[in-house]
Amino acid sequence: MDWIVKDEKFNKENIVNNGNKFITGNGYMGFRGTLEEYTKNELVACNLAGLYDRQGDKWREPVNAPNGIFTALTVDGKELGVLREEPLEHVQVLDIMEGVHRRNTVWKTEKGKVTIKSQRFVSLSDVHLICVKLSVFTEQSCEVVIKTGIDGDVWDINGPHLENYSFEKGEKYIKLAATTQELKVTVVSAEICKRSFAAQETVEESEKGIFRYIRFYADPMTEYTIYKYVSVYTGNDEACNIVAECLRSAQKAAEEGYEKNYEAHVAKWKDRWDISDVLIEGNDDDQLALRYSIYQLQIIAPVHSDKLSIPARGLSGQTYKGAIFWDTEMFMLPFFLHTAPEAAMNLVNYRIRTLHGAREKAKYYGYKGAFYAWESQEDGQDGCSDFNVTDVFTGRPVKTYFKDKQVHISAAVAYAIWETYKFTVDDRLLLKGGAEVIIECARFYYSYAYFKEDKDRYEILDVIGPDEYHERVNNNAYTSKMVYHTLEVALETLDLLLKKYPREYSQLVSGLNLSREEVLKLIKFKSKLYIPQPEEKTLVIEQFSGYNALEDCTLKDVKSRLQDPKEYWGGGHGVATTTKIIKQADVVLMLYLFRNEYSDEVKKANWQYYEPRTEHGSSLSPCIYALLSCDIGNEEWAYPFFVKTANMDLTGESKQFAGSIYIGGTHPAANGGAWMSVILGFAGLQINDGEISIKPELPEGWNRIAFKVILRGEKYFIDIRKNSTTSMTTGDIIKIS
């Protein structure tokens, strides 16, 4: 049962949350865990990766495809759906081993029970394909109408994004095409519906949808099953004729039949799990939560394309504009690096590909180099608005500085490229754009920095660190340290290229117009860059200049000041703004990333200082506290943070609002954080210069963890056990290919 997520009762209040929790996907699209009879009111979404649209002057956001699985049941003239009629029994299941969504609902009618059963999967073997198997079963004979087809009236946060709807009814298929508003990209969906029973079938079009009406008299105690093969293509796909391809994909699937498609899909999942599964013995809840986290990462991994990355809310909808944040580089990349290096490369390649957007952003703000977007969309343009929060008291948009001041994203990109390079030792990464990006990031920071003459140091001013509640701060320890790291790897990259690839080096520096003088400036910048240091007595590192002077109150104090539960805590005058209460790991994140440079005493002092002052209002926070405590050997501190992280999308208890803006959805950064907590935290896996080592400490109750990693083409199996009598933890690292 450690592979099954289940909800055994229908509850209207869980509809939104279950949409996230029971999601299926394949990196090309994510299908929310909604029931077949739902419409946009229940936030049905077939969210497409990398296709964005802007409607008027609203936020740009990803496009949801038409809903090809829509199916509604009418029995003896009465519509039966969970929203219409309270079911007698209802169970919704997500099988994360096979990536399959199931539902089973029973209603009591005057003529006895009526049961609907379905299962569906978003195919891993054909990323354009969704397959549905849906059966109706009645205790007595009755007249049944199954309305099924393609519902193009999709959920949008800032839409509508689709227009120019056109419909086609073929001999066997139905098809819906539409175009996006801004860039006129075609989105097309075809559906073929198969059945093995006789029925009268008509097709009708509505304003935005095309539907079959399948009418038949059901015999008692007989199962009537339909199979739907739904294909989705967009103008962003590389196919020459996407409409034809779309139809071909549905036709091929229909010809092969449901079972064959299912097998192919499950086989792909088996491969994925083979390398990525992590076995936890001793706690079934933790086992499920971790697997579920890995599942979430798998369904959004852009395995099929090197042009995509992963949005902050995965493919669970349009929240956060479907944009790529630093979450990917800092919280998801490690999982992919260790288990799916090609996917990791794709993620990094997305940043290399979108360098132009980062350069444009830097130029816009008067800087040089590459200023990566806070919310990066398809070409690296920043989807972030200047007003990201709505004041709950006035309904007015609130100016936030996420877009212009959260400069640490460029450093995260450089960090990710460098981590990937160290992991893969693949020089092509640097040669094919990676080096250029790193250098452009370093340049950006030089143009952003100021020199404080009377202190003989450079400072990074006016930024937002990971803790977003405190805007426009100076000398944020995390940001400054990351800038330093960027400079370090930029200089190392230059050295490396000069030595190994003198020709490419010359091309690069001449292409970038990078003079020796400019390099010397970067060297001086690095040597005199101010990074806040541990305070002598307390060992605490001040999060930013002036943090120590803020009001030192408790989280409870700050909460008690809220007058509206949806109030935004930060910005101009949120309840946390003038206090020491922070949203998420900031100094602690820095200490984790650069853990080899700080003593355990410093790490411990800062963990203890900042943890009580941290809201963990971001899904990026708890895992970092888990990881740093593992690093200093305090797995008992770490465990509750692991649990919180790994269960975030299972419980759905994360923050749903920033101001009055809905920010719900899945939390891939937390999913990645859960994996990191176990593999890099409890197992203490370290890879240095291609050498694997572990430093395991298992939480209480855990007897074993076992997992695989890929390193430079080799697979390793790591098996860690705790001896129940001696309580000694030992582990093996076994090369298996």
Add this chain to the structure above:
Amino acid sequence: MDWIVKDEKFNKENIVNNGNKFITGNGYMGFRGTLEEYTKNELVACNLAGLYDRQGDKWREPVNAPNGIFTALTVDGKELGVLREEPLEHVQVLDIMEGVHRRNTVWKTEKGKVTIKSQRFVSLSDVHLICVKLSVFTEQSCEVVIKTGIDGDVWDINGPHLENYSFEKGEKYIKLAATTQELKVTVVSAEICKRSFAAQETVEESEKGIFRYIRFYADPMTEYTIYKYVSVYTGNDEACNIVAECLRSAQKAAEEGYEKNYEAHVAKWKDRWDISDVLIEGNDDDQLALRYSIYQLQIIAPVHSDKLSIPARGLSGQTYKGAIFWDTEMFMLPFFLHTAPEAAMNLVNYRIRTLHGAREKAKYYGYKGAFYAWESQEDGQDGCSDFNVTDVFTGRPVKTYFKDKQVHISAAVAYAIWETYKFTVDDRLLLKGGAEVIIECARFYYSYAYFKEDKDRYEILDVIGPDEYHERVNNNAYTSKMVYHTLEVALETLDLLLKKYPREYSQLVSGLNLSREEVLKLIKFKSKLYIPQPEEKTLVIEQFSGYNALEDCTLKDVKSRLQDPKEYWGGGHGVATTTKIIKQADVVLMLYLFRNEYSDEVKKANWQYYEPRTEHGSSLSPCIYALLSCDIGNEEWAYPFFVKTANMDLTGESKQFAGSIYIGGTHPAANGGAWMSVILGFAGLQINDGEISIKPELPEGWNRIAFKVILRGEKYFIDIRKNSTTSMTTGDIIKIS
């Protein structure tokens, strides 16, 4: 009638405004224009200059003395006062020529009319003294009780400030003493009440007051007059025994009698007007408004003490914490420099005396030198809170950056010292602290500035300019230019001292530990300091970096977005914050101050660009627009701004709230601005190196302006006339002593 301010009808709604409008004072104290029967509910205040108190953790603010003029009338058992009984006739008068407040109120009672008449003045000849003459007159005989004495239950915004009340009833006097909460400063008031009619008199104490009850049967058609001599002393006075002095002052006044005191007081006023009056022929309203502005400046001038300066709301109450703002240096000092150089010296001396406070503030924020307080109290400490506005929607205090980022105040202090020095050529000003202050201000800016290496320039970052709505901006043109000016005069001061006073120079630089190296740094700082320049095509100077990117909407747009009339427009997310709408003259102020350095084209372009974007939400704004337009010869642009400025305290139509915080009171900066508009604007008076010149242009309807100025001990009479037939304006400058 050009000396009389009058209100001929009682209207409850005017009570607060009339308190400001009919104010009397003498620099030691200001007595609000309230009626004798009023109490703290009607905002009675005898506001004391330079005595501050803090109650708990509330704002520090000036202390109001007990109200020694309190008098309430009871006729035949019925209390008669404007609040109790609608009067039949009521007139309130302020005679600004003599500095006298009068009221005359008639009630209709069952026994016919009852009249109360009073006049009072806050003495210019004894700054501790207030004299009151109050008469009762009834048409029929009736029983009268006059309750009069000292009401210690004073109005406080953030009080109570007085405690430990003690009362004394002497043979002829009554006395009330109390101490302030924070510093335990004694405040004492003595009252002697004289009358020439027989009455039964008792004295009673209340919790915070001591009152006489004067009972008598009034004959019909007979005037019964009492004379009150009220004296106020505090522990801040230099007297050895303030209690004895206080009593002596009242006794002396009582012995001399009302008329003699009155004559001495009026004689002093005559002297004041002799030098400061400005004659305007052709428009009586303008004549009165300007005289009234001068009156306001006279009643708050700290002529008697070189330890005081003038608070931003004069002595009209506790608004703005009774603190000294840059208003004094930039908007009031010119009037005093030209008409009362000793008072001007006192103002400047206040800043020299409080250098320590400015140094402490710099130190607190991690800077060197002198960071003058945004709201300076008695020792230069900053009365400004980190939260200066209350959010009208939540009732929560809003963090503002006035205190920590409005750094231009140090430059205003240096500017004022230098202006005073140029005016007086009195080297002692520099030798006795002025030079030290200027250098410490320059040092402060060096430690505040950052060097932008890739642009090879210093920048002044993270400030608030005069326009307070836009907080934490970079390269505010006004601030940067003022910093430049500070550096300029600091270096000039050093040169001057080195040449003329080598010994004092040595003492100064060694006392300040000012090395040659540091001076070279200041020179480099000055030469590479970035000051925003006129844009090539438009000639407009960007108010700060990024101003041009703000929303360019109209004042009307911004107003239409208000959801509450008391909303604060600026700060974290006020309605003006993200727009180009500014509170007050900013670039235009810079252009006025440095008018010799910019072309008329630049001045005109900026005036035209910024004026429609200026709310004039500060009393410091309209006069600057008037002055700059006079400077470029557009007196028709200037005139309405002069009218607005000069009438601010007469109409009481200025802003009353910042957020939900009451900011009402008088506006000495506007009063000073009105004087500047006429003398430096329309008359075009200029003094360069001791040479007086004029460049007059009179507004339409004005035929003549005539005034005096004092320059370096000499008096000049300037007489400007417009020939009604030729419309030619000519003027004479006549040396009269």
